[in-house]
Amino acid sequence: xxxxxxxxxxxxxxxxxxxxxxxxxxxxxxxxxxxxxxxxxxxxxxxxxxxxxxxxxxxxxxxxxxxxxxxxxxxxxxxxxxxxxxxxxxxxxxxxxxxxxxxxxxxxxxxxxxxxxxxxxxxxxxxxxxxxxxxxxxxxxxxxxxxxxxxxxxxxxxxxxxxxxxxxxxxxxxxxxxxxxxxxxxxxxxxxxxxxxxxxxxxxxxxxxxxxxxxxxxxxxxxxxxxxxxxxxxxxxxxxxxxxxxxxxxxxxxxxxxxxxxxxxxxxxxxxxxxxxxxxxxxxxxxxxxxxxxxxxxxxxxxxxxxxxxxxxxxxxxxxxxxxxxxxxxxxxxxxxxxxxxxxxxxxxxxxxxxxxxxxxxxxxxxxxxxxxxxxxxxxxxxxxxxxxxxxxxxxxxxxxxxxxxxxxxxxxxxxxxxxxxxxxxxxxxxxxxxxxxxxxxxxxxxxxxxxxxxxxxxxxxxxxxxxxxxxxxxxxxxxxxxxxxxxxxxxxxxxxxxxxxxxxxxxxxxxxxxxxxxxxxxxxxxxxxxxxxxxxxxxxxxxxxxxxxxxxxxxxxxxxxxxxxxxxxxxxxxxxxxxxxxxxxxxxxxxxxxxxxxxxxxxxxxxxxxxxxxxxxxxxxxxxxxxxxxxxxxxxxxxxxxxxxxxxxxxxxxxxxxxxxxxxxxxxxxxxxxxxxxxxxxxxxxxxxxxxxxxxxxxxxxxxxxxxxxxxxxxxxxxxxxxxxxxxxxxxxxxxxxxxxxxxxxxxxxxxxxxxxxxxxxxxxxxxxxxxxxxxxxxxxxxxxxxxxxxxxxxxxxxxxxxxxxxxxxxxxxxxxxxxxxxxxxxxxxxxxxxxxxxxxxxxxxxxxxxxxxxxxxxxxxxxxxxxxxxxxxxxxxxxxxxxxxxxxxxxxxxxxxxxxxxxxxxxxxxxxxxxxxxxxxxxxxxxxxxxx
Numbered sequence: 001x002x003x004x005x006x007x008x009x010x011x012x013x014x015x016x017x018x019x020x021x022x023x024x025x026x027x028x029x030x031x032x033x034x035x036x037x038x039x040x041x042x043x044x045x046x047x048x049x050x051x052x053x054x055x056x057x058x059x060x061x062x063x064x065x066x067x068x069x070x071x072x073x074x075x076x077x078x079x080x081x082x083x084x085x086x087x088x089x090x091x092x093x094x095x096x097x098x099x100x101x102x103x104x105x106x107x108x109x110x111x112x113x114x115x116x117x118x119x120x121x122x123x124x125x126x127x128x129x130x131x132x133x134x135x136x137x138x139x140x141x142x143x144x145x146x147x148x149x150x151x152x153x154x155x156x157x158x159x160x161x162x163x164x165x166x167x168x169x170x171x172x173x174x175x176x177x178x179x180x181x182x183x184x185x186x187x188x189x190x191x192x193x194x195x196x197x198x199x200x201x202x203x204x205x206x207x208x209x210x211x212x213x214x215x216x217x218x219x220x221x222x223x224x225x226x227x228x229x230x231x232x233x234x235x236x237x238x239x240x241x242x243x244x245x246x247x248x249x250x251x252x253x254x255x256x257x258x259x260x261x262x263x264x265x266x267x268x269x270x271x272x273x274x275x276x277x278x279x280x281x282x283x284x285x286x287x288x289x290x291x292x293x294x295x296x297x298x299x300x301x302x303x304x305x306x307x308x309x310x311x312x313x314x315x316x317x318x319x320x321x322x323x324x325x326x327x328x329x330x331x332x333x334x335x336x337x338x339x340x341x342x343x344x345x346x347x348x349x350x351x352x353x354x355x356x357x358x359x360x361x362x363x364x365x366x367x368x369x370x371x372x373x374x375x376x377x378x379x380x381x382x383x384x385x386x387x388x389x390x391x392x393x394x395x396x397x398x399x400x401x402x403x404x405x406x407x408x409x410x411x412x413x414x415x416x417x418x419x420x421x422x423x424x425x426x427x428x429x430x431x432x433x434x435x436x437x438x439x440x441x442x443x444x445x446x447x448x449x450x451x452x453x454x455x456x457x458x459x460x461x462x463x464x465x466x467x468x469x470x471x472x473x474x475x476x477x478x479x480x481x482x483x484x485x486x487x488x489x490x491x492x493x494x495x496x497x498x499x500x501x502x503x504x505x506x507x508x509x510x511x512x513x514x515x516x517x518x519x520x521x522x523x524x525x526x527x528x529x530x531x532x533x534x535x536x537x538x539x540x541x542x543x544x545x546x547x548x549x550x551x552x553x554x555x556x557x558x559x560x561x562x563x564x565x566x567x568x569x570x571x572x573x574x575x576x577x578x579x580x581x582x583x584x585x586x587x588x589x590x591x592x593x594x595x596x597x598x599x600x601x602x603x604x605x606x607x608x609x610x611x612x613x614x615x616x617x618x619x620x621x622x623x624x625x626x627x628x629x630x631x632x633x634x635x636x637x638x639x640x641x642x643x644x645x646x647x648x649x650x651x652x653x654x655x656x657x658x659x660x661x662x663x664x665x666x667x668x669x670x671x672x673x674x675x676x677x678x679x680x681x682x683x684x685x686x687x688x689x690x691x692x693x694x695x696x697x698x699x700x701x702x703x704x705x706x707x708x709x710x711x712x713x714x715x716x717x718x719x720x721x722x723x724x725x726x727x728x729x730x731x732x733x734x735x736x737x738x739x740x741x742x743x744x745x746x747x748x749x750x751x752x753x754x755x756x757x758x759x760x761x762x763x764x765x766x767x768x769x770x771x772x773x774x775x776x777x778x779x780x781x782x783x784x785x786x787x788x789x790x791x792x793x794x795x796x797x798x799x800x801x802x803x804x805x806x807x808x809x810x811x812x813x814x815x816x817x818x819x820x821x822x823x824x825x826x827x828x829x830x831x832x833x834x835x836x837x838x839x840x841x842x843x844x845x846x847x848x849x850x851x852x853x854x855x856x857x858x859x860x861x862x863x864x865x866x867x868x869x870x871x872x873x874x875x876x877x878x879x880x881x882x883x884x885x886x887x888x889x890x891x892x893x894x895x896x897x898x899x900x901x902x903x904x905x906x907x908x909x910x911x912x913x914x915x916x917x918x919x920x921x922x923x924x925x926x927x928x929x930x931x932x933x934x
Contacts (some may be wrong), residue, residue, distance in 0.1 A: 015225060016040055016163050016187040023194040024233065028137075029084075029148045031159055035132040039122070043166055047122040049115050051171035053184055055158035058112035058176035059087030059139040062742075062771050065110060065175040070143070071741040072699060073415055073932040078143050079741055080773050087139030087147065089161070095131050102130065112176045113164065132161055144178050145291045152199075154233040155291050158182055165227075165337060167459070174339050177411045179418065180295065180331070181338035184227040186457075191221040193231075200237040202250055204230050204285040204332070223283065227335055230287040230328075239287075242267045247281045251288040253324065255317040266318045270325055270356075277352055277443065279450040282333050286325070293324040299420050300366075300389060310368030315361070319353075326352055334453050341460045342410040343426045343483065348446055350427020351434070354387045361386065379585055380592035390424040391558050392590060392623065397421040398488060398563055399625035401654040401661050402934060404696060407460075407484040414696045416933040428561045429482050435559045436516055436532060437471055445470050477514045477535060486656065487513040491538065491554050492567035498546060503572065505552060506541040507533060511563070520556040521549035527556070565593040591622040603633055608813035608821050609673035611639030627652050637673065644679075646670040662690040670807070675815040678716035682807050684709050700738040707731050709806045719815035721803065722792035729754045729806060742769045757795050758786035761829075767888075775859070775885075777851045779831055784844040788870075793840035799830035799847070799867065799877060800839055810919075818912070825894060825915035832863045833915045834879035834899040841867035851883050859883040861894065892917040 017038040024031050041047055058066035062079055070078040094102045094116060103117040122128050136159045141147035146157040164171045165183040172183040195201060197217050205221040212218075223229055232239070238252040242264050249267055258266075275281070298319050309316060326349045336344060357364065364386040365371040371382035384392070397403040397417060404417050406426050413422055434442035445467045452458055452466070464479055481487050490510040497504045507517070514535045521529030521544070528549060533542075554568040562568070583595035591597070598618055605613040615635025620626065629652070634645040648668035655661055667685045674680045686707035693700055710728045730753045737746040744767035752759050761783035769775045783797050790796075794803050801822070804814060809828065813821025825833060831849040832839070847865030854860055862880040879899030885892055894915040896904040904913055 016185055017190075018160075018162060018187050019190045020160065021192045021194075022160075024154070024196065024199075026152070026154075026196050026199065031136040031138060031156075033132070033134055033136060033160060035134075035161065036129065037132060037161075037163070038127055038129050039163055040127045041122045041124055043169075044124050045166075045169055046124065048118055049171075050118065050122075050128075051164040051173055052114040052116060052161045053112070053158070053164050053174075053182055054089050054106075054114050054161050055112050055176040055182055056087050056136050056138075056160075057089040057106070059143070060089075060111060061086070064112060065177060066112070069177045071743075072697065074741055075932065076741050079769060081140065081143070085140040085142070086137070088137045090135050090137065092132065092134040092161075097129050097131070099131075107173075110173065110175045113173050114161065134161065136160065141291075145295055152235045154231075155289070156231040156233065158228070162187055165457075167337060167457070172337055172339075174411075179339070179410050181342060181410050182228065183337050183339060186225050186227055186335060188224045189222060189226060189229065191219075193219040193221055195219075195233055199233050199235060202230075202232045202234070202237055202239045202287065204250070204283065204287045206284060225282070226332075228332070230289065230292075232287070232289065232291075239289075244268050244271055246271050246275050247283070248285045249288060249325075250285065251321070252290050253288060253293060253317065253320055254290050255313060255320075257313040258317055262314060263317065266314065266321060267325075269360075270318070270322050273356060273359075274326060274329055274352065277355065277446070278329070278348070279447055281329060282454065286328055286332065288321060288324045288328055292328060293320055296323070296327060296419070298323050299393070310370035311364075315364070315368075322353055322356060323349070334450060334458075336453075336458060336460070339410045341463075343406040343422070344460060344463055346423040347406075347426035347430040350390065350424055351430040351442075354390065354427060354431055357386050375586075378583070380590045380595075380597075384590060388558065390428055391561060394421045394425040394428065394561055395563070395624050400934070401656065402696060403486055403488075405484055405486050406482070407479075412695065412697060414934060417696075419933075425561055429478070432482075432559050432561065433467070433475065433478055435518075437473065437475070441470050442467070473534075477516075481513050481515060487511060488563040488656070489513050489515050489517075489560055490563045490567075491517045493552065493554070493570050495541075496552060496570045496572075498572050501546050502543050503546050503549065503552065504541060504543045505570070507538050507554065509538050515560060517554055517560055517562075518556070520553045521547070522551045522553060522556070523548045524550065566591075568593065589622055591624045591626075596620075597622060603635060605635060606812070607672065608816065609639065609676050610637035610644055613637050613644055613672075615645055625652065640673055640676075644672045659691050659693065660689055661692045662688075664688040664690070674713065674807075675716040675719035677718050678714040680711060680713045680807065682709065682711050698738075699740055700736070702737075703733070703735040705731075705733045705735075711805070711807065716815070721794055721815070723794040723803070723805070727754060727756075727805070731806065743767065754795075756789045759788075759795075759797075760784060760786060773853075775853045777849075777859075779827075779849040780847070781829060781831060781849075782844075782846045783829070785842065788842055790842070793842065796840040796842045796869075797829055797845040797867070798839055799836055799841075799845075799865065800825075800832040800834065802826065802829045823912065823915050825892075825917050827889070827917070830863075830865055830867070830877075832865070832877070832879055833861065833881060833894040834863075834896045834901060834904060834913065836877050836879070836900050838869075838875070839867075841869050843868040843870055851885070853885075857885045859885050889917070890919045 019036040021034045022031055039050055058064045061067065067078055094104055096102060102119065104114050106114055118128070138154060138156065138159065139147040141149045141155055146155050148154050163185040164173060165185050174181060174183045189205065191205065193201060194216050197212055197215050199217065201219050203221060205223040207219055207221055209220040210217060239250045240260065242249045249271065330345050330349060331338065334345065338345065365382065366384040366386055366389045367381055370376055376382045394403070402414065404413055404422060406422055406429065410418060430442060448466050449458065449463050452462055468475060488511050492508055492510060494506045494508040516532055516534050517538060518530060518532050520527055528547060550572050552570045552572065555562050555565065558565070580594060580596045583592065583597050585597055585599050587599065587601050589597060589599060597620055599620065601617050603615040603617045613635040615633050617631065617633040619631040621629055621631065629650040632647040634643060637644045646669065648666060650664060650666040653663040665687055669681070669683045671679060671681050684707055686705060689704040691702035708728060708730050711726065713723065713725050715725055731750065733748065733750045735748045744765065746765040749762045750760070764780045766778045767775065795805055804811060809826045812824055816822040830845060830847040832847070845865065845867050847863060849863045851859040851861035861883045864878045866874045866876055868874045877900055879896060881894060881896040883892060883894050896913050898904065904910065
């Protein structure tokens, strides 16, 4: 005991010490800092340099790692921001106690930390005192919610210089990626904070004194053994303070429908629960802010507006507070490397939340009181427990083949994994281990690990050692497979036989992942038997007493985050033991492993010839991806008074450990009008091979596709385009694209082979958003016939409006040559906006399209090209005009000005020359907003 006390004392004594005098200029949005830093070398290494974190400088320009992260996640706000909205650290001077200037540098690619060159080597257990003077320009809070707000508030985070964490003989130099994972060393703080009166400061540091003088309020703040702290400055404080025996809580979480007494009861319950589960909070104060909740919200139906929410107000507040309190508790008091070992923070947090729900709200469903609505009772969504949603969010990514190992550094995770899927799987995995080991082994280990952190700097390996030490079983598989790999788990029954007195069964591990699995026996839905099958037992044969069991189920309560639950059960009654009845559900539902689900939803389409096409869509697309998908959409054409529609059947095959991550085999068909008096039938068997880089954060995607397009058309007396009635085209295509806010590159090449023609094409697109916020768009297209024995221009290259003989484009009026529908613009082939005389080429074509922003979304465009047809000389073509780029590729307008036709703007019927892009597909528009997540 004395030894532990001495260790704790030594650790607290041997801290870095940061003494700061800080003055806020609320008008200039700057903080002037004079800082004395005592750096104590508590390592066994001799240091020649010291690394200081300076994350505020990550906001200084458009080329920092933070700026690139914003671009990578399709956030334009930072790039388009005004200079005064950015943050920076300026006028930095570092000197020693003799006022001698010390040399320092910022790495060119990482300007958010500083490398300080030491004049003399710093030996182990020695200290160095340096003086720092600098000005921190606070950024706008619209980028990350940290910074200054329009209402005069300042939410300050990582605005000062502090030593980086030292581990494994190096400083951890994490750049700011907007992930709240700064790796600071433990430091004792003394801060004299001066702010204009009547601003009010709220912080989780100790405030020993405050006084008002000369229009300023001065606070004296302190905190020991801290890696970070919260500081909010407001004209009027929105924080309310609650205090119990464990800790003082300051919170401004929004919920106007709860009074202070109701909030106090919730807060007291959560504070005591966390103390009992994890341990004592080491500081006297903790801040639970609305900003921190909004940065890491609870994703689920509780985010709906209050008038739609299926949860009581008190429950929503409780969940919000629980999530944010646990996050602040762990990040403040458990001093891990928050980037490399982030899964431990997430795992403990979600594990604690799940146990809390089990203890206080065991009967709450995923959709709350909505589960009691009669119309929803048949939905699986209404039957899932509140904690059941964590598994589905993880499976959403696993079924897309986009899940990542939990042990990966936080900055390598794609946004959906970082914010949701990996976080939830970490909690599920800790809970799974707890269920497997029993006797509260995991909970006791978390408490031990938390206490160890108060004695020495800890890492993932300490957590692993404590768990293994406390376990009576070998759990190496947990870290090797569950944490450090993306191996999926999938078990099924291989054989089940029964007699009057016994049941004999064997289980197959389909993926080979060495994971134990629980098996249940149930009677009319009630559990009458449970046993864990250890790894070495999973491929064995078992015999158990028949008893009154009517169903065997693997992983009934989804303790193991398993990939597929549909093969996990066997009925012991009936001739077909796994025959799933058909279940119809409206709109969308979660996957139900006990039924074959068919979802139905009204559909509505439109084209000029069929008119409005209402229909009924039948499909099996649940929220999770499936290996087999069908989607049948019969519809009624109100204009032609006949049936129309489409159908598609798809088989998906995922590859886990190669850059070829998905193969998609499909056959689709559609039947609509292509002219007022004629229909077409299109069949399209295809194979798509999708390629993605091992680094999932790389936005580069590649696609190789092979398809046979078979078209059968009625002859039309109205659409006189000399097109054949029946034809079949083999199409092979390769696409390579990489896109983000500041850069977009796309390369595509295509080969088409048919009986009467063959052609090859290539296309390159490039978009660049410059630092002055102007954008350039470039596109080059070239195509040539390998052979051409056709007698019309139906299969020819087109300058401005392709005939779309493969029926790929969403033309509203595909056979129109005049009127509004003929003005619809599709970016394809020549890409011209003006309608040039003789726009077809039956030998070859080249074109170059360009546009450049003039002001905001107003751009100037120009197109040039050469087209060549048989027995004709090559023809040079051009056009130019103004483009209103309202939503790129989704809603655009083009106003021709000058072309081969002359000054178009001065010609008659100019309104008929205006072209437009308009995307009506909800799925396409949703993808526009979802792309930042995947």
